[in-house]
Amino acid sequence: MPQTDYDLIIIGAGPAGSTTARFASTAGLRVLLVDKRQELGSPIQCSGAISGHGLEAAGIDANPEFIHEAIYGFAIYDEAGARTVHDYRQLKPDDYGSGPGKKPLGYVVDRRRFDRYLMTQAERAGTEVWLKTEGVGYQPQADGSCTVALRRYNQDITLSTRVLVGADGLQSQVGKWAGLQTHIKITELAGCLQFIVDGVETEGLLEIVTGHEWAPGGYAWVFPKGHGYAEIGLGVIATMTDKPAQWHLDKFMQQSFFRKRFANARILEVQGGGVPLAAPLRTQYADNMILVGDAARHVNPITGGGLHTAVAGGKIAADFLIGHLQDGLPLQEGALQAYQNVWLSELGDKMWKLYGIKTDIFHNMNIAQRDEQLYATMSDYFSPTSEFKKI
Amino acid sequence: MSKQQPVLFSIGWNACINCGACVAICPQEAGFVSPFDTIAVDRPCDIACLLCESICPVDTITHVAVMQQVPQPALVVDPSRS
Numbered sequence: 404m405p406q407t408d409y410d411l412i413i414i415g416a417g418p419a420g421s422t423t424a425r426f427a428s429t430a431g432l433r434v435l436l437v438d439k440r441q442e443l444g445s446p447i448q449c450s451g452a453i454s455g456h457g458l459e460a461a462g463i464d465a466n467p468e469f470i471h472e473a474i475y476g477f478a479i480y481d482e483a484g485a486r487t488v489h490d491y492r493q494l495k496p497d498d499y500g501s502g503p504g505k506k507p508l509g510y511v512v513d514r515r516r517f518d519r520y521l522m523t524q525a526e527r528a529g530t531e532v533w534l535k536t537e538g539v540g541y542q543p544q545a546d547g548s549c550t551v552a553l554r555r556y557n558q559d560i561t562l563s564t565r566v567l568v569g570a571d572g573l574q575s576q577v578g579k580w581a582g583l584q585t586h587i588k589i590t591e592l593a594g595c596l597q598f599i600v601d602g603v604e605t606e607g608l609l610e611i612v613t614g615h616e617w618a619p620g621g622y623a624w625v626f627p628k629g630h631g632y633a634e635i636g637l638g639v640i641a642t643m644t645d646k647p648a649q650w651h652l653d654k655f656m657q658q659s660f661f662r663k664r665f666a667n668a669r670i671l672e673v674q675g676g677g678v679p680l681a682a683p684l685r686t687q688y689a690d691n692m693i694l695v696g697d698a699a700r701h702v703n704p705i706t707g708g709g710l711h712t713a714v715a716g717g718k719i720a721a722d723f724l725i726g727h728l729q730d731g732l733p734l735q736e737g738a739l740q741a742y743q744n745v746w747l748s749e750l751g752d753k754m755w756k757l758y759g760i761k762t763d764i765f766h767n768m769n770i771a772q773r774d775e776q777l778y779a780t781m782s783d784y785f786s787p788t789s790e791f792k793k794i
Numbered sequence: 795m796s797k798q799q800p801v802l803f804s805i806g807w808n809a810c811i812n813c814g815a816c817v818a819i820c821p822q823e824a825g826f827v828s829p830f831d832t833i834a835v836d837r838p839c840d841i842a843c844l845l846c847e848s849i850c851p852v853d854t855i856t857h858v859a860v861m862q863q864v865p866q867p868a869l870v871v872d873p874s875r876s
């Protein structure tokens with residue numbers, strides 16, 4: 404292998420990219436991490452819920468710099484407002500709580516601060532970071548390396564690297580550069596809208612509202628956001644409604660069983676995004692290239708949560724690449740399939756299983772039955788006995 | 795899908811929340827994006843599946859049909875006026 408400018412060039416400094424960068428740099432790889440944004444995480448396209456376990460497993464401190472509020476459990480509602488509560492302060496009072504020696508179950512983070520924090524940790528580990536730098540293409544070379552084309556403050560730059568890591572999120576272009584099948588079905592991408600609001604009380608729980616009436620194809624949520632703020636949002640599947648998410652969110656706030664609770668809501672921020680309730684990409688690698696995080700659709704198909712899976716996937720990708728590059732193994736002609744195999748056994752197989760459960764629910768055309776199934780599945784999913792607790 | 799007439803998308807920027815959902819659903823090749831993280835609005839889309847319009851959470855994407863192979867109007871520069 405000829406000398407290259409970097410061992411890894413990572414496109415996208417979201418949670419997946421920065422986590423990959425941090426572990427890779429710590430092990431001594433030469434890493435360049437680029438992001439086209441001027442301020443990471445902004446505009447926010449995320450509700451920011453992540454488990455304490457998810458942070459810990461990826462070696463991330465629960466740092467006040469990025470935490471909005473600690474979370475102690477879940478409340479899942481059916482369409483009419485009946486609820487199942489899993490409050491870990493009551494379920495496991497010795498472990499979870501706000502008192503001394505106890506910990507939260509998870510956190511709601513501020514993505515602007517979270518992403519910046521993770522980038523900083525990568526930089527401190529030795530990663531070189533370039534903001535305002537967009538990845539525009541890549542080209543595997545006959546010598547076994549590849550070149551990556553970047554545009555930085557209007558300047559075109561081409562660099563050589565051993566591996567390109569596509570961590571460029573749901574709108575990923577890197578996979579498309581390599582000709583991978585990245586297209587997501589319209590029946591599996593929820594269009595989401597959320598408001599950060601003042602004047603709505605919360606109780607340290609992530610609240611999930613099911614029911615076709617409020618969020619056809621998806622669900623609605625109310626999350627605590629710290630400082631007495633809350634977030635109200637929902638996602639809908641376009642083929643199940645002829646109205647946009649905005650219309651459904653207005654309806655949810657004005658007509659649902661929560662209308663009194665929301666009566667004094669004052670909107671502080673408006674955010675949105677697409678959430679894939681879909682399977683991981685079948686092929687997440689190409690010559691000199693692997694995908695991680697949303698770009699590989701490493702997203703929980705039931706909850707749409709992708710933060711835990713992004714940082715867990717980042718660690719898996721880095722651990723794999725460290726070994727693979729140190730051993731001087733080939734990087735082309737299918738050699739990087741080994742990455743996907745590791746990912747599948749550590750995380751992916753469970754996600755495929757969740758996808759199966761999710762698909763069964765949404766293939767049921769009887770709305771009342773489907774609502775019932777979704778409520779039961781969500782209620783079970785967040786219970787302490789769930790087999791998927793660690794995703 | 796591909797039998798559709800090409801369309802040119804237009805985004806009501808006042809309502810757009812830069813959420814990127816339109817790009818995420820777009821089946822076009824790499825690069826069919828605007829500088830504001832939305833689908834491209836400066837060239838026609840020949841797929842015209844309109845999935846971006848249906849996913850947009852604030853319903854702010856519209857389109858007009860364009861003729862196939864529109865002859866590009868030549869940019870006429872009159873040197874005497876410069």
Ligand SMILES: Cc1cc2nc3c(=O)[nH]c(=O)nc-3n(C[C@H](O)[C@H](O)[C@H](O)COP(=O)(O)OP(=O)(O)OC[C@H]3O[C@@H](n4cnc5c(N)ncnc54)[C@H](O)[C@@H]3O)c2cc1C
Nearest residue numbers: 415417418419439449450451452538572676696697709710
């Ligand atoms: C409304 C909404 C709510 C959500 N709520 C939750 C939640 O509560 N909990 C949870 O776990 N998950 C949630 N998710 C999912 C979560 O946001 C994603 O799974 C997560 O952001 C994935 O991280 P990532 O690092 O893979 O990608 P991203 O966070 O999308 O990061 C990608 C980065 O790549 C950069 N980039 C893209 N293209 C280029 C390029 N060509 N060149 C350079 N840089 C580029 C972008 O600027 C960005 O910084 C939510 C998503 C949405 C839309």
Ligand code: SF4
Nearest residue numbers: 810811813814816850
């Ligand atoms: S889906 Fe709509 S709101 Fe989101 S970026 Fe595209 S045009 Fe803007």
